Amino acid sequence: MRLSPTAARLSLLAPVIAALFGSTAADAQQLVDETAARFPAPSPTNYTNQLTIGDLDGDGDLDIIFANGGNFTTPGVPQAQVVYINDGTGVFTDESVARLNFFGLCRGVELGDIDNDGDLDVIFAQDFNRLPGLFVNDGNGFFTDVSSTQLPNITLSSSRAQFGDIDNDGDLDLYITSGATNRFSCGQYRVYVNDGLGFFTDETASRHPIGNVCGNTDCIFGDIDNDFDLDVKTASTGINNSRLYRNNGAGVFSLVAGVPSDSNCYSYDFCDMDGDGDLDLLGVNCGTGVTELLLKNDGTGTFTDVSSQISPNPSLDDNDSKFFDFDNDGDLDLIVARLGSGGERVYRNDGNGNFVQVSGVIQVISDSSLDLMVADLNNDGRLDVVTAQGESGSFVNRIYMNVTGPADTRAPLIINTEQIADTLDTSGPYVMRALILDGMTSDRNFFDNGIELNYTIGAGPVQQVAMRHSGGQVYRGEIPGQPACSSIGYFVTARDFADNLALGHTLFFQIGLTTDVNGDGTVNVLDLIDLLLCFGLPAVPGCESQDINADGTVNVLDLIDLLLDFGTSCP
Numbered sequence: 001m002r003l004s005p006t007a008a009r010l011s012l013l014a015p016v017i018a019a020l021f022g023s024t025a026a027d028a029q030q031l032v033d034e035t036a037a038r039f040p041a042p043s044p045t046n047y048t049n050q051l052t053i054g055d056l057d058g059d060g061d062l063d064i065i066f067a068n069g070g071n072f073t074t075p076g077v078p079q080a081q082v083v084y085i086n087d088g089t090g091v092f093t094d095e096s097v098a099r100l101n102f103f104g105l106c107r108g109v110e111l112g113d114i115d116n117d118g119d120l121d122v123i124f125a126q127d128f129n130r131l132p133g134l135f136v137n138d139g140n141g142f143f144t145d146v147s148s149t150q151l152p153n154i155t156l157s158s159s160r161a162q163f164g165d166i167d168n169d170g171d172l173d174l175y176i177t178s179g180a181t182n183r184f185s186c187g188q189y190r191v192y193v194n195d196g197l198g199f200f201t202d203e204t205a206s207r208h209p210i211g212n213v214c215g216n217t218d219c220i221f222g223d224i225d226n227d228f229d230l231d232v233k234t235a236s237t238g239i240n241n242s243r244l245y246r247n248n249g250a251g252v253f254s255l256v257a258g259v260p261s262d263s264n265c266y267s268y269d270f271c272d273m274d275g276d277g278d279l280d281l282l283g284v285n286c287g288t289g290v291t292e293l294l295l296k297n298d299g300t301g302t303f304t305d306v307s308s309q310i311s312p313n314p315s316l317d318d319n320d321s322k323f324f325d326f327d328n329d330g331d332l333d334l335i336v337a338r339l340g341s342g343g344e345r346v347y348r349n350d351g352n353g354n355f356v357q358v359s360g361v362i363q364v365i366s367d368s369s370l371d372l373m374v375a376d377l378n379n380d381g382r383l384d385v386v387t388a389q390g391e392s393g394s395f396v397n398r399i400y401m402n403v404t405g406p407a408d409t410r411a412p413l414i415i416n417t418e419q420i421a422d423t424l425d426t427s428g429p430y431v432m433r434a435l436i437l438d439g440m441t442s443d444r445n446f447f448d449n450g451i452e453l454n455y456t457i458g459a460g461p462v463q464q465v466a467m468r469h470s471g472g473q474v475y476r477g478e479i480p481g482q483p484a485c486s487s488i489g490y491f492v493t494a495r496d497f498a499d500n501l502a503l504g505h506t507l508f509f510q511i512g513l514t515t516d517v518n519g520d521g522t523v524n525v526l527d528l529i530d531l532l533l534c535f536g537l538p539a540v541p542g543c544e545s546q547d548i549n550a551d552g553t554v555n556v557l558d559l560i561d562l563l564l565d566f567g568t569s570c571p
Contacts, residue, residue, distance in 0.1 A: 030326060030405035031362035031385050035398045039084065040094040045395040046079045047071065048388040050160075050371040053442070054111040054120045056099075057141030061086040062375050062447065062497075064386060065100075067109035067124055072391055073184065075128040078103040085141065090378030090401065100143050104133055107183065110443060112163030112172045114198035116468070121198070125158035125176060127183050132161055132176060136198060152192060152202040159183045162443060164221040164230045164471025166207075167251030168431070170478070171196045172471070175232055177216035184237065186212035189219070193251070207252050214241050220443055222270040222279045222472035224301035228418050228433040230471045231256075231301065233281060235265035242268070242283070246301060260305040262286035262293050270472065271323040271332050271441050273353035277415045279473065280353065284318045284336065291316050292336065296353065310347065310355045316340075324374040324383045325439035326361060328406040332439065335362070337369035337387055344369060344387065362400055368393040374440050375447060381407030381498040383440055412438040412446065412494040414504035415473070420490070422510045424519070424545065428481030434492045434504065435473045445473050447497040453477030455490040467492070485570035486511040515565040517545040522569035523562060531562055 035043070046068035056063040063086050069079035081102045084092035108125035115121070115136065122143060124133035134151050135143035156178040163172040174192040179185040191207045192200035204210075215237030221230045229247040236242050242262050245253035265286035270279040274296070281303060283293035290313040295303035307313060317339045323332035326346065334347040334355050343364035347355035362385065371388035378384070382402035389395050415435040423430070432453065438446035451467040467477035475492075482488060488511070492504035512519060517527045534543035534554040548558040 029360050029363060030382075030402050031400035032403050033363045033365055033398055034401045035396065038091050038399050038401070039397065040092060043396045044080070044082060044094070046082065047076070047390040047395060048082075048370065048397055049107045049390055050109055051373055051386060051388045051397070052109045052111050052122075052444075053373050053375045053377075053386065053447075054444075056083070056111075056120060056137065057085065058119060058139060059088070061088045061379060062377055063141070064092065065109050065111075065122060066388060066397060067106035068390075069103070070105035070107060070127045073182070075105055078105055081106055081109070081124060081133075083141075086377060088379065090384070090399075092399075099141055100135065102133055102135070102143075102145065105130060106133065107158065108160040110160075110162055112444070113468070114163070114172050114194060116171060116196070123161045123163065123174065125156075125161040127157050127159065129155045129157050129181055131155050132158065134200075146198070150199045152200060154190070154202060156190065157182045157185065157187060159216045160219045162219055162221055162232075162471070165468075165474075165476065166191070166230055166247060166253075166471075167193065168229065168249070168433070168470075168476070169196070170431075170468070170476060171198075173251070174200055175219055175221070177213075177219050177234060179214070179216055180212075183217070184215050186214040187216070188212055189216070189234065191251075191253070208245070209253065209255050213243060214238050217265060218267040220268055220270060220472075223435060223474050224279055224297060226278060226299065226416060226435060228416075228435065228474060230474060233268045233270070235262075235268045235283060235286070237264050237266075239263045241265075242286070244301075244303075256301065259303055260293070260295055261288075263288055265293075266318070267320045269321050269323065269441055272437055273323075273332060273349065273355075275331060275351065277413075277435075282321055282323075282334070284321050287313070287315075289315065291318050292321070294353075294355075306353065309353055310334075312357060316342075318345075319369060320371045322372055322374050323441040325408070325410065326383065326402075326405055328409060328439075330410055330439075332441070335372065335374065335385065337372035339368045339370065339391065341366040343367075344372065344385070365398065366393075367396070367398070373442055375442075376408075376497050377401070381409075383408070408439060408496065408498040409500060410439055411500040411502040412436050412448070412496050414492055414494055414502050417492055417504050417507055419507055420479075420488075420509040422512065422519075424484075424512045424514045424516065426481055426484050426511060426514065429478035430481075430488070430509070431476065431478050432490065433470065433474055433476045434467065434494075436475055436492070436494050436502075437473055438494075438496050444469065444471075449495040449497055449499055450493075451475045451477075451495075452493045453479065453490060454493060455479050455488055457482055457486050457488055482511055484511055484513045510570070512570055513565060513568065514548050515562045516569075517548070517562070519545075523565040523567065527562060528566075531558060535559070 539547035
């Protein structure tokens with residue numbers, strides 16, 4: 001269509017007008033309050049402390065659980081925990097009674113598959129000296145209370161509980177904050193270890209520094225030093241009560257010294273703010289003279305205060321944050337949940353971790369947001385926002401739909417893949433992990449449509465096994481046992497919720513002959529000498545590989561196995 005002269009002149013002036021007034025297409029209001037149309041009515045007016053999002057019923061869309069109950073400093077009356085089921089278009093039905101039917105004083109809620117059956121189970125952190133609530137999913141989104149049978153019988157005053165595979169054994173363990181009589185008092189944080197079936201044992205004494213921490217408000221898993229295990233960041237009120245704990249790889253935590261000081265923190269969130277592949281940190285309401293504390297990671301888990309990179313960073317009553325690429329430019333922008341007037345705030349990232357507040361992205365509603373999550377709730381490729389309301393105001397939880405923003409077209413980032421060492425083991429499995437990030441954050445990293453471990457045996461076809469989320473940005477996969485002399489190549493694929501696909505680089509490892517006890521590639525006289533030096537001894541360090549048949553002793557049976565393979569080698 002031919003433009004009129006006036007229209008043509010206006011089109012030429014558009015970039016100039018945009019430059020003068022700071023208006024761009026991305027600044028047009030994206031996130032619009034559609035609570036009345038999408039959430040059940042009348043809205044339950046609970047004191048909501050936190051929410052979590054996940055596909056509860058396995059139908060391919062994302063549902064919501066709200067953690068409710070407890071006044072600010074006093075218990076109050078236990079309230080119902082609320083389950084909203086998505087119809088696939090982002091319209092929700094309250095099915096709390098049929099699916100959960102749990103009343104409590106709940107400060108935190110999180111999802112995780114505790115029994116490796118492919119569905120999401122749920123943990124509730126309760127305040128005021130109560131047992132946490134653990135519920136097992138039947139696969140269709142109906143939950144059974146197993147708190148008294150599968151958790152240690154220890155009452156806690158907790159703000160948060162998080163699932164994570166701390167010891168790399170393939171199941172999700174639990175980290176739980178706690179005070180004494182309430183979350184403002186001082187108490188011992190807890191580590192509960194999973195037996196693989198969803199039954200937990202308190203192993204705090206052997207895995208975590210002993211000592212009370214005061215004013216717990218948050219905890220979150222993340223691999224701060226890219227060594228494929230899960231470290232823990234906690235948030236607390238008071239001065240310097242927040243903690244950072246490093247994992248030694250076996251699920252034993254030690255306190256990290258030298259973390260920049262904070263004060264009166266409500267939450268911490270991990271993100272890669274500058275695209276360098278490691279996890280940086282944002283502490284909400286943690287700064288001195290400012291609200292948000294921004295910490296840059298040097299890649300080793302050493303953090304530097306760069307809070308000045310948030311502009312403006314005024315002293316306000318903020319409660320939570322999440323990162324999301326609202327403009328689809330490949331970096332993580334920031335949204336902050338605020339209690340009081342002015343509504344939630346959005347900051348645009350310049351790609352180097354410099355955040356500048358932008359207006360017009362989210363509809364401004366003055367309410368009391370205590371928690372916030374981003375997720376694509378109507379499967380249109382855009383990230384929407386849900387806020388949890390408590391403490392004051394109308395207590396109406398809200399949903400903001402992304403109606404004008406660009407769809408997500410950017411694949412996840414496979415930051416690193418763990419190298420499997422060459423081995424003589426033919427029984428397997430061969431365990432590997434990968435670090436993966438995407439254009440959004442939550443306490444469970446990002447929402448995905450499948451993380452796969454792909455592998456080939458020699459020149460054979462590609463085979464796949466599903467990788468499980470370990471916590472933070474860590475995912476874990478297992479290749480089954482393979483015959484001796486197998487050469488195995490493997491790589492990771494990651495598909496996000498918008499179906500953008502990422503392919504990792506290919507790594508290789510070799511399975512040798514078990515009778516090649518010295519690992520030089522050939523069964524020869526050197527192996528025979530090594531075996532004879534250990535003959536008659538148990539398979540202690542130094543004689544483990546000589547116990548070829550793995551019966552616990554280096555004996556004549558191992559000698560026979562070696563002689564049968566004498567002179568052979570892997571091609």
